[in-house]
Amino acid sequence: IKGDMMQISPENPVVESVLYNYLVKDLMEEEHFNDFDSSTYLLNRVEGFLRIGFTTQGHKDIMENGGEEMLKTKYANYYNSECPKTKSSLTLSVNLSKIPFFKNIPKDDEEAAKKIKKENRAIKKELDPIAKKIAKEFSLFKRDFIGAPIERAFVELKEKGTVSQSLACQIKFREKEQYWVVPTASNLSIIFSVHFDDDTDKGLARILLLEFAEAKRSLKTLKHPPEVTYYDNQVPKELGKYNVQLGNYSNGFLSFSVFQDHVKGDYTKLLSFLVGFRHYLQYHLHAVKSYLHSRMRKKVAQFSKMVQDSYREKEKSAKTYKELIGGTTIATLEEESKEHVGHEFRHHQYRKYFLTQSFLASTQSITCQFSLC
Numbered sequence: 001i002k003g004d005m006m007q008i009s010p011e012n013p014v015v016e017s018v019l020y021n022y023l024v025k026d027l028m029e030e031e032h033f034n035d036f037d038s039s040t041y042l043l044n045r046v047e048g049f050l051r052i053g054f055t056t057q058g059h060k061d062i063m064e065n066g067g068e069e070m071l072k073t074k075y076a077n078y079y080n081s082e083c084p085k086t087k088s089s090l091t092l093s094v095n096l097s098k099i100p101f102f103k104n105i106p107k108d109d110e111e112a113a114k115k116i117k118k119e120n121r122a123i124k125k126e127l128d129p130i131a132k133k134i135a136k137e138f139s140l141f142k143r144d145f146i147g148a149p150i151e152r153a154f155v156e157l158k159e160k161g162t163v164s165q166s167l168a169c170q171i172k173f174r175e176k177e178q179y180w181v182v183p184t185a186s187n188l189s190i191i192f193s194v195h196f197d198d199d200t201d202k203g204l205a206r207i208l209l210l211e212f213a214e215a216k217r218s219l220k221t222l223k224h225p226p227e228v229t230y231y232d233n234q235v236p237k238e239l240g241k242y243n244v245q246l247g248n249y250s251n252g253f254l255s256f257s258v259f260q261d262h263v264k265g266d267y268t269k270l271l272s273f274l275v276g277f278r279h280y281l282q283y284h285l286h287a288v289k290s291y292l293h294s295r296m297r298k299k300v301a302q303f304s305k306m307v308q309d310s311y312r313e314k315e316k317s318a319k320t321y322k323e324l325i326g327g328t329t330i331a332t333l334e335e336e337s338k339e340h341v342g343h344e345f346r347h348h349q350y351r352k353y354f355l356t357q358s359f360l361a362s363t364q365s366i367t368c369q370f371s372l373c
Helices: 013-025 059-074 110-139 141-146 148-160 199-218 237-242 268-275 277-309 330-372
Strands: 031-035 039-046 049-055 090-095 169-171 179-183 188-193 227-231 253-258
Touching: 013 031, 013 039, 013 049, 013 110, 049 141, 059 141, 059 148, 059 169, 110 141, 141 148, 141 268, 148 179, 148 188, 148 268, 179 237, 188 237, 199 227, 199 277, 268 277
Parallel strands: none
Antiparallel strands: 031 039, 039 049, 049 090, 169 179, 179 188, 188 253, 227 253
16 A cells, blocks of 8 residues: 555565565465456466466457557566466466576585585575566566556557557456546547445445546646546446446446646556556445444444443432333332322312302302292
């Protein structure tokens, strides 16, 4: 991971470390390891060669659209037909006869051992930079190979200002995803399809992809960055001739428009980002999920602590009641019952009083009527 943007480095540290140890420590074991985009490496030794096998999605498409040219220029020293092929899609090799190796130190002869140790120190100084150079080159091989169609278009855009339509291509670089190199009249469009199977990943990825398009508006410090367009509900017009179906991709398409100014100088960084865009998206997707999980765990820990720290207030007298459902107690029910009985008794007394008063009033009324008569 490099810088404040948490961008994944284009180098593969595992390839670099293992290959360096193969050359410096003269190892013989066979190694298998994986990389992003379902890419795999095979490393072994046979007949004086160190073989590096590489397998990835869309190998044939890449070879037909700039991959062969890239191998003959950047990896000409390792791309030869003398070495036996591996089961991988592509086999490169290092000729070990052209590399100095350490001599075995005899155990019986001390003078010869001292002489060979001195020679080995000199060989180490010569071998170390060679091993580092080879390991560094192969650690970037995946970026160079998968990005070969893009780099081929960059070279023409840099030299001529436009890109020929003959360089347009479609590359399947993941199992369910592709990228397209689409030349236009004034620029070069690199379009990526994005697909996720998990519903949570789909939702989070959509938010991240929308931010790519909105970044230019919010960040005024960016100076003439490539145009980024997110197509969520439609297929880009540039892909009309490829018969692309929107339903095949859960999160649509993201398009990067590259102009000649972007490739005037060293375009290596731009190439690394475009090839590593999918890794960048995947990394930040997992970072968001990890952050949300950590927030939830923190809240749960706070609630657990509140429950552990809570306690019931101490009773002033000994407990003489039994708790019922809803916090109601027998003592409470008894008090309510007494109040209800008292209320009925008072109601009966009031009713008797009112009846007496009304009877007296009616008697007085009748007496008055007789006296008048």
